[in-house]
Amino acid sequence: MLELLEPVRTPFSGLHDQINQLFEDFYRDAAPQWGEESNRFPAVNIWDDGEAAHLEAELPGVKLEQVEVLVSGNELRLTVRREGPANGQHTWHRRERLVGSFTRAFTLPWELNPDQVEARLKNGVLTVNLLKAQSAKPRKIKLLTQ
Amino acid sequence: MSTQALVTRRRPADTPERLDNAVWYAPAADILEDHDGFTLWLDMPGVLPADVDITFDDGVLQVEGKSTAAADTTDRHYLVQEYEAGSYGRSFSIRTPVDADGIKGELKDGTLSIRVPKAAQAKARKIVVHGG
Numbered sequence: 001m002l003e004l005l006e007p008v009r010t011p012f013s014g015l016h017d018q019i020n021q022l023f024e025d026f027y028r029d030a031a032p033q034w035g036e037e038s039n040r041f042p043a044v045n046i047w048d049d050g051e052a053a054h055l056e057a058e059l060p061g062v063k064l065e066q067v068e069v070l071v072s073g074n075e076l077r078l079t080v081r082r083e084g085p086a087n088g089q090h091t092w093h094r095r096e097r098l099v100g101s102f103t104r105a106f107t108l109p110w111e112l113n114p115d116q117v118e119a120r121l122k123n124g125v126l127t128v129n130l131l132k133a134q135s136a137k138p139r140k141i142k143l144l145t146q
Numbered sequence: 147m148s149t150q151a152l153v154t155r156r157r158p159a160d161t162p163e164r165l166d167n168a169v170w171y172a173p174a175a176d177i178l179e180d181h182d183g184f185t186l187w188l189d190m191p192g193v194l195p196a197d198v199d200i201t202f203d204d205g206v207l208q209v210e211g212k213s214t215a216a217a218d219t220t221d222r223h224y225l226v227q228e229y230e231a232g233s234y235g236r237s238f239s240i241r242t243p244v245d246a247d248g249i250k251g252e253l254k255d256g257t258l259s260i261r262v263p264k265a266a267q268a269k270a271r272k273i274v275v276h277g278g
Contacts, residue, residue, distance in 0.1 A: 043229040047222035054222075058191035058229065060256035085176055085187060093177040097189055106226060124191035124256010 041102050042080055042126075053108060053130040060124035061097065067121060069128055071114045076130065079103045110136035159235035169232030173211070173258075183244070183263040190234045191256035198253055200260060202246045208237040211258065243268045 044057040055076070059067065062082050070077040084099035111133035118129040159170035173188040186207075190198070193211035201208045211234040243265035251260045 040228060044226060045224065045228060046226040047224045049221065053225065058256070060189035060191040062255065085178060088180070091179040093179060094175045096174040097176050097187060108225065123194065
């Protein structure tokens with residue numbers, strides 16, 4: 001049987017605990033923030049107005065040919081490539097703008113019509129109109145009398 | 147699919163503190179210094195060129211981009227909501243003497259680039275040593 005030993009307390013134990021706490025707080029505060037930011041690039045909003053779904057994403061510094069929108073069934077995949085300023089023999093004071101290739105994928109509650117997807121990129125904002133597939137639209141059912 | 151809460155953490159605009167109810171963010175920035183000056187790139191998606199304000203006063207470069215294209219969002223049923231569009235504001239203290247009249251800005255694809263040339267006396271000079 002295992003016996004749990006009480007850790008030996010020394011005059012420095014308190015300090016040791018405090019230092020451990022400091023590191024734990026640091027990593028807890030710092031890590032999720034960075035992870036979250038990079039996982040969520042580009043950040044998107046998707047809403048439904050009954051007839052169609054609309055996607056909006058902020059893509060500053062991105063050109064149309066660097067954006068790919070794929071629609072399949074009820075899935076929507078957005079891939080974006082963003083390049084940073086050219087690197088030379090200079091001094092960077094800030095490098096906060098994310099660069100690289102980013103993909104976001106979403107599953108919508110209904111099928112999309114892949115032939116009627118309209119995407120526009122203006123002033124760094126991407127808007128995509130996603131029409132619902134005919135099968136996903138509500139239909140009026142004719143009632144039969146006996 | 148349930149509506150998600152706003153998840154993207156955006157840095158609020160730093161200075162000055164704003165007393166309106168609008169949403170203000172600090173734009174993400176790349177800043178490069180070369181021999182002749184500084185170049186800044188600031189992400190301001192959704193902002194129009196006419197709504198950008200750049201001022202330089204007493205060593206402080208202040209940049210504002212007001213978002214005027216606020217869409218009516220009341221009737222939207224959100225499936226995914228990760229951000230709220232807003233205006234952008236940020237200021238930078240530049241202690242190197244600069245040529246304030248030569249500052250230029252250009253807004254393209256939602257990214258504002260600003261060129262701040264250094265004043266002539268602030269540029270590093272190469273001294274040519276002549277042999278005897």
